[in-house]
Amino acid sequence: MKELIILGIRGLPAQHGGFETFAEHLCKYLIERNWEVIVYCQEEGAGPIYESEWQRARRIHIPVKGNRAFSTIVFDLRSTIHSLRHRGVYLTLGYNTALFNVLHRLFRKTNVINMDGIEWKRQKWGAAAKVWFWMNERFGCWLGNQLIADHPKIEDHLATRVSRKKITMIPYGGAQVSTASDEALTNYSLSPEEYAIVVARAEPENSILDIVQGFSTSRRGRKLVILGNYDRSNPYQNKVMKAASNEVIFLGAIYDTEIVSALRFHARVYVHGHQVGGTNPSLVEALGAGNAIIAHDNPFNRWVAKDGAIYASDAAAFSKAFTQIFEDDELYLSLKRNTSSNFQHNFKWGAILEDYENLLAEIYPDN
Structure with missing residues (x-):
């Protein structure tokens, strides 16, 4: 042995x-x-x-x-x-x-x-x-x-x-997630495909401020759901919260994997702002859930997400990406297909x- x-x-x-x-x-x-x-x-x-x-x-x-x-x-x-x-x-x-x-x-x-x-x-x-x-x-x-x-x-x-x-x-x-209960969405007053989601630590290198500013540039009729601990005594986190429109929802840190998986699975798009790192587990989990993705534009994310993502590098680009993903159903479905194929072949x-x-x-x- x-x-x-x-x-x-x-x-x-x-x-x-x-x-x-x-x-x-x-x-x-x-x-x-x-x-x-x-x-x-x-x-x-x-x-x-x-x-x-x-x-x-x-x-x-x-x-x-x-x-x-x-x-x-x-x-x-x-x-x-x-x-x-x-x-x-x-x-x-x-x-x-x-x-x-x-x-x-x-x-x-x-x-x-x-x-x-x-x-x-x-x-x-x-x-x-x-x-x-x-x-x-x-x-x-x-x-x-x-x-x-x-x-x-x-x-x-x-x-x-x-x-x-x-x-x-x-x-x-990562594990493939092909179905998930929508009970968690009801608890947070969310509807399937009517929100974007971010699952990341509230740190500058994860582009949270750019994501929130980009989303909050206009009224979208959708929600941006952010998971993670935020504290106004932290200068960066306070800046993020001040930049958020009333369509941005801070749910705090959620450690129940079934709830996080369900929130990710039913989202219109998973937003990944990580700028540094290798094969990020959270991004791979989004692939396993078959998500359309908006990702920070860098070689790490491009190799992982491939053609299943729209890439953005600043608030203006994130804003444009949100508009595309919410308004273009054909693009949305294409990204999901590409993500699922990528996951099956590589992760x-x-x-x-x-x-x-x-x-x-x-x-x-x-x-």
């Missing part, structure tokens, strides 16, 4: 983001193929390390005090040290604390690192955090036995650090998880 050790996430079941969702899918897939899967899980508090089982995966829980960034760094260090007792192949999701992976090298462990996006370029980070991420990106490139890029542009970026032979491109995957979990298993088996230390 081959053994996989997963590091770099908060834990299972998935509750915190794209990497956890991916890890959940990968665990189930590999366990069905007779792998033993060990997942390190971060717990808030104090006490001894303990184990539990979740759907036949071994979970190793490491308590750490607090829930801030430093707590996660402590967790990553403790889990890295504890993991050295295992004999299988390691999969580290993200490079934020890749410095610690020097221990895997010293103990001759085989470690595959998913290098995620170009974290140090994100606008939300201060100078010290950017230096930390920049430094750990390089440690990840040097210390990983093999690197995974989830997008061709990420592969190109990593190839400026290491040989392409060390990099495997495997995108993020279904089955093929992506198979690629991961093939890579992990190929690099397995007993080979």
Whole structure:
């Protein structure tokens, strides 16, 4: 029985983001193929390390005090040290604390690192955090036995650090959503195909202000639904809220995946403003729901959404895109068809998880 050790996430079941969702899918897939899967899980508090089982995966829980960034760094260090007792192949999701992976090298462990996006370029980070991420990106490139890029542009970026032979491109995957209850829409006074939706953190690099300004330039007779936490004490978020017309609805953060899936599925258009990153999980989920898409115009989004999206780069362009998608039914249906075809051919979990298993088996230390 081959053994996989997963590091770099908060834990299972998935509750915190794209990497956890991916890890959940990968665990189930590999366990069905007779792998033993060990997942390190971060717990808030104090006490001894303990184990539990979740759907036949071994979970190793490491308590750490607090829930801030430093707590996660402590967790990553403790889990890295504890993991050295295992004999299988390691999969580290993200490079934020890749410095610690020097221990895997010293103990001759085989470690595959998913290098995620170009974290140090994100606008939300201060100078010290950017230096930390920049430094750990390089440690990840040097210390990983093999690197995974989830997008061709990420592969190109990593190839400026290491040989392409060390990099495997495997995108993020998603689940197909072919039907969804409209009960959630009733709770928010929404009607199918009569609104656009944004699911993103309220940060400048996600183009939220441009999207809201573009939508609010005229009376549309439709709604723009925005998911995420907004606080007027935050200067950027306050600017977004002040720019919104009365047709913009801020629903706050919704963590129920069925409700989010239903809101996305019944939307006229999914709006994706992310400017930085690889294969973004939220955009792939929109593909899985068969959405027409308006996306920020950059190489990351163009490779993922392809001809299923209208692309925009500023408020004026977003405004024009909203007008097109709400008024042109032929365009709307064409984008949906293109999105569905793109998803079926490129982003279904089955093929992506198979690629991961093939890579992990190929690099397995007993080979």
